[in-house]
Amino acid sequence: MMSKEREMMTKAEILELIAKSAREIIPGLEGHVFKESDQLSALGANSLDRAEITMMVQESLALTIPRVELSGAKNVGDLAELFLAKLKQA
C-alpha cells in the first residue's frame, strides 16, 4: 500500500480489514456483521488469534511498528482508532 493511499484510509475501511482478518482466523464468522462494539474475545478469538488478526491488519496496511503499540483496545472500534492514529503518525 502506498503511503498516500494509507493516509486516506477511513475508519470504516480499517474496520472492514479487521473483519476480513477475523473471518479468516475464526471459523463461523463468515456471515457476521461487525459492529464497533464487537469484542474479538467474545467472538471466540483467544489471545493468539487476536494477535494474529492484529498482525494481518498491520501487514495489509504495511504498517511496521511494534505489536505492543497496538494493545489495549477494548473492542474492534477501538482497534480501528488505534490503527488510524498510527497511520497518521507513520
Add this chain to the structure above:
Amino acid sequence: MNVFGGTAYLDVAELARHRKLDNARFENLLMKQKAVALPYEDPVTFAVNAAKPVVDALSSAEKDRIEMLITCTESGIDFGKSLSTYVHHCLGLNRNCRLFEIKQACYSGTAGFQMAVNFVLSRVSPGAKALIVATDISRFMVAEGGSALTEDWSFAEPSGGAGAVALLVSNRPHVFQVDVGANGYYGYEVMDTCRPMPDAEAGDADLSLLSYLDCCENAFLEYRKRVGGVHYRDSFQHLTFHTPFGGMVKGAHRTMMRKMVQAKPAEIEEDFHRRVVPGMSYCQRVGNIMGATVLLSLASTIDNAQLAGPSRVGCFSYGSGCCSEFYSGVVTPEGQARQRRFAIKSQLDGRYALSMEEYEAILRGSDGVKFGTRNVQPDIGFIAGAYESGRRKGRLYLREIKEFHREYEWSS
C-alpha cells in the same frame, strides 16, 4: 545439564475442569502437567536437586574448578543474600568461587548462561568452570483486582510450574557447543507481566504475547544481521523456545515461519512437529518455570530430537519487562547420549501425582513459607506420599527457617 521437575505434579486438565475454564481455550494451552512446590521445597531445594547430579558426575579436581555459581531466578527469598550462597553450601563447592544471582524475569537463565560463556571464553582463569542454576517456583497467589489485569490471567494457573535447570559451562562442551558470538539480543521497557509484590504475580496476557512476538522477530533479525547467511528454516535443525505454555510457542513459530519464510500452513505444521515439538515435551510436564523454561526446553530438545549427526539448535529466550535473545549451538548424537544419562524423563515419570484436594491444601498452606518468613518448620508429613516418593532419592528439602536463616537437610 540436568533438570529437576519437582517431587509432585498436578494433572492440569483436572485443574481446568475444577476451575471451570473454557475447555477449547484450555486445549489451546497444550499443557499436560505442572510441577507443584511443596511447603518444604523452595527455590534453593529445586536448584540443588537439579545441580547435584551434575556436580556428582565430576571428579573432585573438576569440581574444584567451579569458580562461578550464578543462580537465575525471579523467586528470590531475600533482597540481599542470593540463593547461590545456599546452593554453594549444599553442594560443597570450592570457596574460591563467585556467588551471585541474576534477575530478568524469564530471561534470567539465558542471562546467566551467556555470562558463564563469556567468563569461560575470556580465559581470565583458564580451565575454570561455571555452574548456572535457573530456578523458579510459583506458589500461585495472584494479585487480585485492578483494571489492567485481564481475565486471561486465570489461564496462568494451569501453566505456572516449579522447577530448576542446572548447566555446567566449560571449555570442553560435550552436550551443547555454543556458536560463539552468534547472539541477537533485543529489549525495551514494557509492563507485561511482573512480580510487583513478594509472593504474587500480575500481568496483561495479551500485551505479553505481543511483546513476545515482537521480540521473537527482532532478536532473530539481529542474530541474522550479525551472523550472516542465516535462514530461519534451513540453518537450524531444531528450535527451542521460552515456553510459558505450548500454545504460545505454536503461535510464535507460525508467525515466524509465515514472516521469515513465507511458509504455507501445511509446511508450518510439518516443520513445527519436526523442529519444535521435541523441545516442548518436558515443558508440557513441568509448566512454566520462568527463568529456567528456555533451558528446560533445550534439555527436552537435546533428549528427544532425532539426531543423524551434528545439528544446530536455535534458541529464543524472552523475559517480560523485557529482554530477549536468539542464540544457537550445536548438539551431536554423542552429546545426546551423554545428556540422556540424567534420565530426565524417568525423573518426571517418578513424581508423585497430587489429587485436587491435596493441591488445594498446598495453596492454602502457601502463606506458611511466604517471603519474609522468620521462623517456621515446614511439615514434611504434610502430604506423606509425596515426601516418601522423594525420600529414597536423596533429595534436599527445607527443614527449618530459623531467624530468617534457611536450614536444609538431605532425605534418606
